[in-house]
Amino acid sequence: MRVNITEYLTIDLDKELWECRVCAQSLGNARDNYKRGLLVCDRKLSEVHPHLLDPEKYEYTFCPDPNFTALIEYYCPSCGxxxxxxxxxPGHPLVHDIELDIDDLKKKAAQWGEPGQAEIPEWNMPKSGHSH
Ligand SMILES: [Zn+2]
Incomplete structure (x- = not known):
C-alpha cells in the first residue's frame, strides 16, 4: 500500500520506502530522511536572486549573502x-523536515485505502447537464 506524503513523495508502506511520485524511484528507508536518496545541488544564490543593485557600488543588493544563506535543491536521481x-x-546538515510514525501510518492507511480509491463526497460530485 502506498500513501502520498507531498506533491512529489510517496511511501510504499509494505517495503517502508520513500519513492518519487513521478517515476516510482526508491529514495530510501521511510524511517530515515528522504533527502538522503536525492541528488543535492547547493545553488548559487545570485542565479535565483540576481543582484538588483550594482554589487561594486552597494553592500546590500537584494541578493542573499552567501556567507549567511544557502539554497539547497533536491532532485530525484532517476527522473530529475x-x-x-x-x-x-552554509554547512548546515540536511534538514529533517518530515519524520512520520510509520507504524501508526500503516494503521491509518489500512482504513483510508489506496490513493484514488476514496469515495468522492456527494457534495463534490460534478452536476450533470448545464444549468445556464
Ligand atoms: Zn523520479
Whole structure:
C-alpha cells in the first residue's frame, strides 16, 4: 500500500520506502530522511536572486549573502524532478523536515485505502447537464 506524503513523495508502506511520485524511484528507508536518496545541488544564490543593485557600488543588493544563506535543491536521481528546496545556513546538515510514525501510518492507511480509491463526497460530485 502506498500513501502520498507531498506533491512529489510517496511511501510504499509494505517495503517502508520513500519513492518519487513521478517515476516510482526508491529514495530510501521511510524511517530515515528522504533527502538522503536525492541528488543535492547547493545553488548559487545570485542565479535565483540576481543582484538588483550594482554589487561594486552597494553592500546590500537584494541578493542573499552567501556567507549567511544557502539554497539547497533536491532532485530525484532517476527522473530529475525537483522534489524539495530549502534555505538554510552554509554547512548546515540536511534538514529533517518530515519524520512520520510509520507504524501508526500503516494503521491509518489500512482504513483510508489506496490513493484514488476514496469515495468522492456527494457534495463534490460534478452536476450533470448545464444549468445556464
Ligand atoms: Zn523520479
Amino acid at each position: 524532478t525537483m522534489v524539495e528546496t530549502e534555505y538554510t545556513v
